[in-house]
Amino acid sequence: MIDIDIPGRPPLHLATALVDFNGTLACDGRLIDGVAERLRALSVSIDVRVVTGDTTGTAREALAGLPVDIDIMPRDDQEHAKRAVIERLDPGATVAIGNGRNDRALAQRAALSIAVIGPEGCALDVLLHADVVCGSIVDALDLLLLPRRLVATLRC
Numbered sequence: 001m002i003d004i005d006i007p008g009r010p011p012l013h014l015a016t017a018l019v020d021f022n023g024t025l026a027c028d029g030r031l032i033d034g035v036a037e038r039l040r041a042l043s044v045s046i047d048v049r050v051v052t053g054d055t056t057g058t059a060r061e062a063l064a065g066l067p068v069d070i071d072i073m074p075r076d077d078q079e080h081a082k083r084a085v086i087e088r089l090d091p092g093a094t095v096a097i098g099n100g101r102n103d104r105a106l107a108q109r110a111a112l113s114i115a116v117i118g119p120e121g122c123a124l125d126v127l128l129h130a131d132v133v134c135g136s137i138v139d140a141l142d143l144l145l146l147p148r149r150l151v152a153t154l155r156c
Contacts, residue, residue, distance in 0.1 A: 001014065001045065001046065001093075002045050002046055002144060002147060004150055004151065006150065006151050006154045006155055007151075009154060012095075012111055013092075013093055014093055014095050014111065014112065014144070015046055015047065015090065015093040015094070016048075016049060016089050016090070016093060016094045016095070017046055017048045017049065017095045017144065018049050018051050018082075018085065018094055018096045018098075019048065019050050019096075019097045020052055020097065020098035020100060020102075020103050020106075021050050021052035021059045021062075021063075022052060022053070022054070022059075022100070023098075023099040023100055023116075023119075023120035023121075024097060024098050024099045024100075024103075024116050024118065024137055025039075025062075025137055026056075026058070027118065027120060028056065029055075029056030029057070029058035030058070030062060031063075032136070032137055032138065035137055035138065035141070038138065038142070038145065039066050039141070040066065041145055042141060042145060043066075043067035046144075047069070049068065049069045049070075049071060049085070049089075050063060050069070050071065051071045051073065051082050051085050052072060052073060053072075053073045053078045059072065060072075078102035079101070079102040079103075079105050080105070082103065082105055083105035083106070086106055086110065087109070091109040091110055092111050093111060094111055094112075095110055095111065095113070095114065095144065096109070096113045097113075097115075097140050098113075098116065099115060099117065099118060099121070099126060101123035101125050103123070103126050104123070104125040104126055104129060107125075107126050112132075112150075113130045113131050113132075114130060114131065114132045114140045114143065115129075115133045115134070116133075116134050116136065116137050116140050117133060117134070118135075118136060118137060131154060132150070132153055132154065
């Protein structure tokens with residue numbers, strides 16, 4: 001569990017991270033440098049679930065050996081499938097990290113949502129619902145590993 005007290009907001013008690021793969025954790029199907037070690041460190045505190053349409057078909061291979069659960073979404077209506085995943089969990093104890101339009105429902109429902117503008121860009125719908133926007137997945141994961149950064153960004 002990651003507990004974060006942010007002045008002007010209800011406290012966050014995060015138990016799960018739902019993270020997109022393509023465009024977020026990976027570019028062109030390969031993990032971005034620095035992601036693996038951060039996922040290992042994060043998994044000590046919370047459950048990490050990767051929810052992906054797996055456009056490149058490489059998610060399982062790229063994430064092999066990492067302490068994450070992987071949910072591959074069906075080809076059609078991925079946003080609805082991702083929404084079903086967060087609804088099965090506790091949205092109030094979930095952080096969502098993504099970049100694609102199919103991550104919009106995660107950003108809308110999660111207690112904390114982080115949009116990543118990486119090499120593949122970021123869908124406007126996700127940006128509009130994000131609590132925080134980061135220029136890289138490394139920065140986004142570091143917000144969770146170093147929560148005082150979140151406090152500095154989100155406090156009132």
